[in-house]
Amino acid sequence: MSVLSASARSPFVGPEPTSGDRARAQARTRRRLLVNGLRVAVAVVVLGLWELGTSQGEAGPLDPFFYGRPSGIASQLWTWIQNGTAQGPLWLQVATTLEEAALGFLIGVGLGIVFGAALGRIRLLADVFAPYIKALNAMPRVVLGSIFIITIGYGIWSKVALAVVLVFFVVFFNAFQGVREVDRVLLANARILGASERQLATHVIFPSALSWILASLHTSFGFALVGAVVGEYLGAIHGIGIVIATAQATFNPNGVFAAMLILALVAVTAEFGMTWLENRLIKWRPNAVAEIQHI
């Protein structure tokens, strides 16, 4: 048996770093600086041109009345932070939208996983519901927002409902597919090793579907945000969506852009969190450890 251990060497344990390795490391640092520098340059050029184009008022190439101005957006943000929006303090608007999006996201993901897994596992259910799900999915579901506002009212729950509807289908299809695509050999292996039907679900089907489900979470938080904002836009008391609607109604493009900026920040933060969660949950996937091999 010692013969075997001799041939079993770690693929990752290499010799000491050589001068070639160090040179490569330096080259990589230089490249990273270059990329980051160029990124900043792109932002400066675009914002600079925008600012310059709108600096001459109506006569210039870009009319600030329609297009807003970067400096105007910044001062609008500052005003909101200091004095609050027409709907009250800025943090309250952000918190309301976030609350709606988060609730919609959680409920939508939960329902999506449960229904996706159920239909993926139970053939009869899948056959019965397939046409309805296809029809509902083909419909532009944003229009449901109007119905939710009529039936549920102006509070946060009509927005949560819209976010749920948008999130549900994304997660549902991924969970459904994930459960269906489970490797048959892995299932057979687990059965032979002694798994009961319930253990099959926890040891094989769920972990296998998890990568599919997690992939859908990236897009679905975006959808939850869309649901919340569009819902607010259609009618609300607080929230970024109603801030945008108000800015639009008062011909205030700087306000619209400022609100967009806030939404972008929220979305990027959520995306970051999602990637972190994904790497934590599926560290067994090759790309999760790809970093090691690049050294």
Next chain:
Amino acid sequence: MTVTTPVLRDYLAKLESELPFGKKEKREILLEAEDHLIEDAARDEAKGMGVDEAERRATRRFGDPQVLARRFAEERAPAIELRGVTKRFLTPAGTAYTALRDLNLSVHVGEFCAIVGPTGCGKSTTLALISGLEPPSEGEVLVDAEPVTGVSKAVGYVFQVDAVFPWKNVLDNVATGPRLRGVERSEANRLARDWISRVGLAGFERYYPHQLSGGMRKRAALAQTLINEPRILLMDEPFSALDVQTRTLMENELLQLWSATRSSVVFVTHDLEEAISLADRVVVITAGPGTVKGVYHVDLPRPRNVSEIRFHPEFARIYQEIWNDLRDEVLVSYERSKRVGS
């Protein structure tokens, strides 16, 4: 054991290690053998022979432990028996495809049986039937003289493709069997560590399958299966994806592990050389629908070294004999695949 003389003690110990049975059955056989030997030796002693010499002659008359153990195993009900088994599958086009037709096969307790046949002759289907993963369309499948109704705890199965769970590290993968069967985590991990070092993967407990080479993944799969101590071990071309050197290593390793457990093995392969080097018996299956074309005993000495047994003169003779049968089937299968291809 009550015997204290070294000759008898050694002999009975050898016999004990060769017998592929459970503790209780072994005891019965050994007690009977002991009685017989003592009686036989006593007759020679009465004629004035020394104790050691008398006992040595008695054991010689009784027989070689390896041969005896096999005879005992053959006398008992086979570990695996397929009686007139036919298996049909429904193709996506809606027609029935017959994978196996009227297959009869039995494997003795503790026997290493290899099944060879051309591609697509239903070798893997045979294993699926024995394991209980698939029911036969006709006929009977018996394991330990009981009809197979589902996946049995006595069965272990090493698959052709990677079947270790990619989301579990090596330790968790190997510990899966005991965990699923209700063993405490700490105890399961202890067992798993033991098996991981037995297959030469010590130090890789925390690695995920994608971080291992093909050969290492196969070792993990072997440990994962063997940790359950299956009395019936089914192997479906387990080493076909490995390079030749790794393969030989793994084959030797398998023989070592097997000789310690004496489980009944059905080893499916398309490689006749592999079949002869490993098995006690080689079964040739016809090109699909599969049925038994011939059964050959491999009387090569054990313990065997897979890389050396090929040069044994008997090996060439057996190879020649089986190949004459197998060649026709391979040709049939090849002609068919050409027709499908064109």
